[in-house]
Amino acid sequence: MNYRECAKLLKQHDDFLIVTHNNPDGDTVGSASALCSALRRCGKRAFLYPNPQFNRKQRPLAEPFLAPEGFVPAFTVAVDVATEQMLARGFSRGADLCIDHHPTNSHYAKQELIRDEKSACGEIVLELVKALCGDVTRDEASLLYVALTTDTGCYQYDNTNAATLSAGAELLRLGADSPNIIKDFFRKVSPARLRLEGMIYSNMRFYRGGKIAVALITREMLEKSGATPDDFDDLAGLAGRTEGSVVNLTIRELPNGDSKVSVRSTKEVSSSDICAAFGGGGHDMAAGCTIAEPPERAAELLMEVVCAVYP
Amino acid sequence: MNYRECAKLLKQHDDFLIVTHNNPDGDTVGSASALCSALRRCGKRAFLYPNPQFNRKQRPLAEPFLAPEGFVPAFTVAVDVATEQMLARGFSRGADLCIDHHPTNSHYAKQELIRDEKSACGEIVLELVKALCGDVTRDEASLLYVALTTDTGCYQYDNTNAATLSAGAELLRLGADSPNIIKDFFRKVSPARLRLEGMIYSNMRFYRGGKIAVALITREMLEKSGATPDDFDDLAGLAGRTEGSVVNLTIRELPNGDSKVSVRSTKEVSSSDICAAFGGGGHDMAAGCTIAEPPERAAELLMEVVCAVYP
DSSP, rough: OOOHHHHHHHHTTOEEEEESSOOOOHHHHHHHHHHHHHHHHOOOEEEOOOTTTTOOHHHHHHHHGGGOOOOOOOOEEEEOOOOOBBBBBTOOOOOOOOEEEETTTTOOSSEEEEEEEESSSHHHHHHHHHHHHOOHHHHHHHHHHHHHHHHHHHTTTTOOOOHHHHHHHHHHHTOHHHHHHHHIIOOBBEEEEEEHHHHHHTTTTEEEGEEEEEEEEEEHHHHHTTOOOOOOOHHHHHGGGGGTTTTEEEEOTTTOOOOOOOOEOOTOOOOOHHTTTTTTEEEESEEEEEEOHHHHHHHHHHHHHHHOOOO | HHHHHHHHHTTOOOOOEOBBSSSOHHHHHHHHHHHHHHHHHOOEEEEOOOEEEEEEEEHHHGGGOOOOTTTTOOOEEEEESSSSSGTTTOOOOOSSSSEETTTTTTOSSEEEETTTTTTSSHHHHHHHHHHHHHSSSSHHHHHHHHHHHTTTTTTTTTTTTTTHHHEEEEEEHTTTHHHHHHHHIIIIHHHHHHHHHHHHHHHHHHEETTEEEEEOOOOOHHHHOOOOOGTTTTTTTTTBBBBSSSSSEEEEEEETEEEEEEEEOOOSSSSEEEEEEOEEEOOOSSEEEEESSSHHHHHHHHHHHHHHHHH
């Protein structure tokens, strides 16, 4: 389906419920909210499914669009949701339409608008909103700027390309409030998060001349810093800031004492091979698993596997 | 002068010496190196003045262009240098041409190409290289991408606008090596820097409900972390990551025991007013001064002034 066909399809329906993904990120929330706004401008009744996992930064974006209790949708749209299992918790309907950019999309929806060359789903929704309304409001541009920047680490991730930056330029021209978005999503963190980062960096461990970097986050550190799950954004990326590191392990102690492990690596080493040894999985350069041991013991077990996979 | 006129002027001369600014940053090094490369492609002899302050990340960019000893220039070009006082240390000639984007440029050069609406000098040099050569090489695009991203905090500073992102998109289309530039200039830091950040964050002080954030960096912390001046990039920005902070002070103990102070603030408070009280200066939202006292005492003196300026 192309953008025009998708816009035509949407115009034929009404009473939309738009659903975001599990563990929502800025791309799913920003894209879904912008689409909802555009549908309303077309005279449609449209709401977002109230994803119970929206966090402190995401809630204000979704707020104006949340479906009231008892709303009965006639057409559902999944935005940035790769598989049916990834649909927001508690959402029990199928998807009439899926708008997505994940190459791993499992084609679960009745109809779909998939552009897997896009860095962010927000780039797809930008084109769709133009096809729907002929224009884009400032608020929609801001929502889509959240989508674009959060999914590309503010143009720092390797998925950033010329088209990403062109879309960013277009959104700024449309009035996206870059200063406040950057402040809220990239620049500012809570004092608790700063304290936690301080503890993590102060206690980082380096092995094999710095090729392996390990960050341990214990319950004690979480308690002392006062950090809450709202402060956990991209904690797994901190260990990877070390120059020369090839494998980065972030081991966070869970409330029950087990260890949640995030592995990041360069292309040399397969993160998913490391996590597979513990029943986890993921991608070549980013994977995760849970180990039913306290962090210190989990670190020992992980190091054994890392040394086998990356001798 | 417009870009075409500037290109014409350059084509009329030869034996170029291009000079960067004092305390060089990515914009001055990247822009100057890209211009030097383009002049060579036009058949000119062109070199960079060997700025003694180029740091570990900047040196590899400038290396292929550094003037040999005894080189006698016939035409000098200052790139990204706002005032004569800002010319690289030891550079004792005047500037025949100045290419710059600073609104504070003091018009010290014989001729000038100034575009103060540009976020980075690299955007000006991009247009100039196109006017000079008709095209831009991959290496030039990479040098200019360093210029553009470092001067805008990878599109996070408030000087970022649609034109900045469009220039970024153009440079990526021209083949700029974004992944490696982002890694070297934004993503990766030395283990010593990580340790230092850990100490800074762990010892941050907050006053007045977090509206004032103070980072103290003592000689002991520098020694324990192993950090060198190459690790000092944007240390002054760390305190400002705190949510809700209005005034951020970073106080670094100098080798002689005095305190180097950087103040950052929101628009509510004048950073330069605070620093003026100690004989320093700067801008409304970023200023600096040196206080001939150890850090703890400097912090006390500063807090008195902050409370007077921002009651």
